[in-house]
Amino acid sequence: MASKEWQLTHEAAVRYEEILVANILGPFAKALVDWATIEESSTVIDVGCGTGAAARFAASKAGKVIGVDVNTEMLNVAQSLPEVDGAPIEWRRESAYDLSSADDSADVVLCAQTLQFLKEPVNALTEMRRVAKPGGAVYISLWTDIEQSPYFAALVRAVAHHISEDTAAGLGSAFNLTELDTILAHCASSGFEGPAASVAEITLLLPPLQEFVPKHIRATPMGIAYDAAEPATQQAIVDELVDKLAAYETSTGAAIPFRSHLVRAVK
Template identity: 35%
Template sequence: MSGNDKGRVEASPAEVYEEFFVPALFRQWGPRVVAEAGIVPGERVLDVACGTGVLACAAAERVGPGGSVVGLDPNPQMLAVARRTSGAIEWVDGRAESLPFADDSFDAVVSQFGMMFFDDPPAALREMLRVLKPGGRLAVAVCDALEHSPGYAALAEVLQRLFGEKVANAFRAPFVLGDVERLLGFCDQAAVAEARVMRHDGLVRFPSIKALVSTERACAWTLGGLLDDAQFQRLQEAAKPALRPFINAEGRIEFVMPVLIVTASKASSTECGWVA
């Protein structure tokens, strides 16, 4: 697909996510979240807000043929792409706040980059805990605060200057849970015991500034539908100087994007804590 070269990606939001966001941002986190959850071969794993399945597939590789993985998402387009990605995983339509599974069903429950968009994060955490077996492990990843991701912070400033707070805040939406105390507060509300939050550094990599901006414009969860063609051209021009400091020797744009990962065990006590 050459949609980035045209300034607009002609694809469904789920296809945009899979083709552009997964390699640029999300694929690197699947194995890391799986490791944080302590998943081992033979286990049964649930991926909540699975999207197109990048984390579920990483979990499936880890559990092997003796284990099983279920991916759950409320978006039928995401699930359609996920089903094309892997037929070995059970893909289920459902919401994080009302998981359609019995108590004590899974050895591990994982989620990456979905909780920022949940209607009720504490309710979702309670549900994740409910379906975990005693001693089961939880690992949930969210984007850290925008100011810790310098390339995206620079783009947010450009959006604020050009189009005002409404558009800039739409772009900032994925970063709203980048706050350790807020995450631990959700854990307290959900009675998630001994929750820990750890920061991990990752990288955002796009082939060009134009590719990054085009993909963000096409993202249904942030800028999708907010900018017309003339506004998009203004953004492309203004983004060039703002993002130039993040161009590497190969001409690709690259910058750090930290992630916060919440981990807990169902069998733990009630103390929460922060790990730097």
């Protein structure tokens, strides 16, 4: 399995939820849901739901929520988590290119930090538009340029330097689609008119980096190569991040800014 492919094992999916979602992806999933217009009667589909962060936030507002992902273990973890107050969530294993929902059936479609991993983003957006009701909207989040999220930038450089560029691609692939003009063009090519965009910048308080960095790497496809590296190499990666991000250090960890596009495309 190439390091840039996010088809995780069960253990890795658990780490993904406990480390990456809890500390980074969860707050941005909430930002996307908060930005979306979701009513008590809304049917919401979360495409590429992973372990279900955006779906769970949406459930507190919506009437019906469906979480969709191709990764069985991500869905298994999603189903194992405690139920949230609000709408029940139905979990489905299916592709973003071939949703089982009927035409014009969803008031809101969410796609949180997923589109950049898809080889055919326009086809995926076209499918999301198909299931959206007329007047319904697709809400997308995608990271801005990696240099605007200094933790990610430092981590990719450190892994590339101490292990390999190919291994670093496991995280770098999350930044495959960062140019807003390209994102909006994809929306237009999918049949949407006049998409709107905003930026969410959140300063996240991460645990001490000496502890967090190894856990984070092991929660991604980079973990296989990281665990195969010599202990000195592993520590060199951590030490480099601690040094590069020293300006963000706090008494309890590191307060680091992250930035993401938020895009709304109405059918």
